[in-house]
Amino acid sequence: MLNFENKKNTKLPPLSYRVRPKNIKDFVGQNELFQSNSLLNLILNKNHLVSLVLQGPSGTGKTTLAHLIAAHYDGHFKELSAVTDGVKQLKEIVALSTTLSDKPFILFIDEIHRFSKSQQDFLLPFIESGQFYLIAATTENISFELNNALLSRLQVLKLKSLEATDITKRLKAVIEDPKKGLSAPNPHITTKVDHKVIHSIAELSNGDLRYALNMLETCYYAALQESDKDIYIKLSHLKSISSKPLNFDKKITIGMIKSVHYKKAFEVLIQMPLSIGLQK
Numbered sequence: 001m002l003n004f005e006n007k008k009n010t011k012l013p014p015l016s017y018r019v020r021p022k023n024i025k026d027f028v029g030q031n032e033l034f035q036s037n038s039l040l041n042l043i044l045n046k047n048h049l050v051s052l053v054l055q056g057p058s059g060t061g062k063t064t065l066a067h068l069i070a071a072h073y074d075g076h077f078k079e080l081s082a083v084t085d086g087v088k089q090l091k092e093i094v095a096l097s098t099t100l101s102d103k104p105f106i107l108f109i110d111e112i113h114r115f116s117k118s119q120q121d122f123l124l125p126f127i128e129s130g131q132f133y134l135i136a137a138t139t140e141n142i143s144f145e146l147n148n149a150l151l152s153r154l155q156v157l158k159l160k161s162l163e164a165t166d167i168t169k170r171l172k173a174v175i176e177d178p179k180k181g182l183s184a185p186n187p188h189i190t191t192k193v194d195h196k197v198i199h200s201i202a203e204l205s206n207g208d209l210r211y212a213l214n215m216l217e218t219c220y221y222a223a224l225q226e227s228d229k230d231i232y233i234k235l236s237h238l239k240s241i242s243s244k245p246l247n248f249d250k251k252i253t254i255g256m257i258k259s260v261h262y263k264k265a266f267e268v269l270i271q272m273p274l275s276i277g278l279q280k
Contacts, residue, residue, distance in 0.1 A: 015217040016210045018180040019173075020064050026173070027061060027068065028209070029166040030159055039155055044072055049104055051127050051134040053112070053151075055142050056159030059208030062137040065159075066108045069135065075104035082114035090122055097132045105132040112136035113145035120147045127153045161207025168202045170209060171216055182220050190230040191220065197238050204242060215242065 012018065021027045024034075024044065033040045042048045049069075054062040070077040078093055097105040109115070127134050127150075134154065142151060174181045175193050183191040197219065205212035215238070222237040 012185050014214070015174065015182065015220075016213040018184065019177065019213065021068065022071070024068055024072075027064065028170045029162040030061060030065075033157060033159070040157060043069060047073075049073055049106075049133055050155050051153060052157055053136045053138065053142055053146065053154045054157050054159060055138055055140075057161050057207060058139055059205070059210035059212075060159040060162060061209070062159060063108070063110060065157075066106075066135040066137065070106045070108070073104045073106070075106045075133075076100045077106050077108065079108045079110070082109055082111045082119075085109075087119060087122055090119070094126055094131070097126070107132045107134050109134065109136045111138065113138045113140040113142075117147055120150045124149055124153065162205075162209055163207070164199070164202040164205075167205055167207070167209055167212050168198055171198050171201065171212060174213065174216070182216060186224070189224075189228075191233070192230070193219075193233040194235060196235050197233050200235065200238055 032038070035041065039050075043050065043052075052069075054065060056062055066079075067077070076097070078096070080089055080093070093107055097107075112120075123134060126132055136146075136154065138145060142156065146154075175183075175191070175198075178184070178187060182193075183189060193216075197216075201212050201215050201219075205215065218241045219233050219237045220231075222241055223231045223233045
């Protein structure tokens with residue numbers, strides 16, 4: 001068997017990062033957001049930048065969209081993660097934004113639901129004054145996870161899980177891209193992919209493009225172990241690496257369970273004699 005590690009170009013970032021769209025035409029899915037009367041169309045085509053929260057499942061393009069908006073305005077762009085950053089980093093951003101007023105200053109905060117109430121409150125005066133524009137991203141329900149004061153200062157863009165056809169389209173483009181795409185780590189090796197693999201990955205990904213790209217990349221390295229010349233990615237490679245669990249949303253699942261109990265309780269209640277309900 002060939003040595004897997006010797007074949008892997010560790011200098012390159014992961015496939016999903018390499019092929020992140022640099023322009024809107026390469027962005028797939030979310031067609032409703034791009035309609036002529038939409039907020040996003042106003043931002044991109046009418047030059048009306050506002051602070052935003054991007055809400056949607058993983059792998060639907062929230063981070064990519066934030067980068068594309070910033071690139072459209074050619075603004076100063078800084079990125080934080082609410083998982084690893086806090087008030088210290090926010091204060092540094094505030095200080096920096098005061099010195100850069102020649103172009104829009106855009107702060108992107110990923111996983112903003114991880115910020116505490118006080119951390120969210122820290123952002124308020126700077127969004128209010130326009131010192132910077134905030135683009136936040138979250139997979140959670142913003143009504144529960146974000147403060148009302150912060151929500152009142154943000155416009156909301158809701159992203160949906162991608163259709164399998166959108167994911168298929170993007171996977172095909174990535175396979176055909178010789179510079180940053182699937183075969184970029186070993187450009188001297190011709191890479192072909194069975195169309196059944198592409199469609200299967202699109203279905204297995206549950207609307208998550210990042211997961212689909214990671215799965216395709218893993219298939220690539222699995223096939224690379226079998227040949228040092230041309231490689232052909234087959235369904236057998238996908239089957240050998242695929243272990244996608246069922247995707248349950250905890251809150252929705254618990255809510256469904258509760259709703260069953262409430263429904264049963266209501267059915268019992270309405271069948272009770274009126275006299276029982278009036279007893280003291």
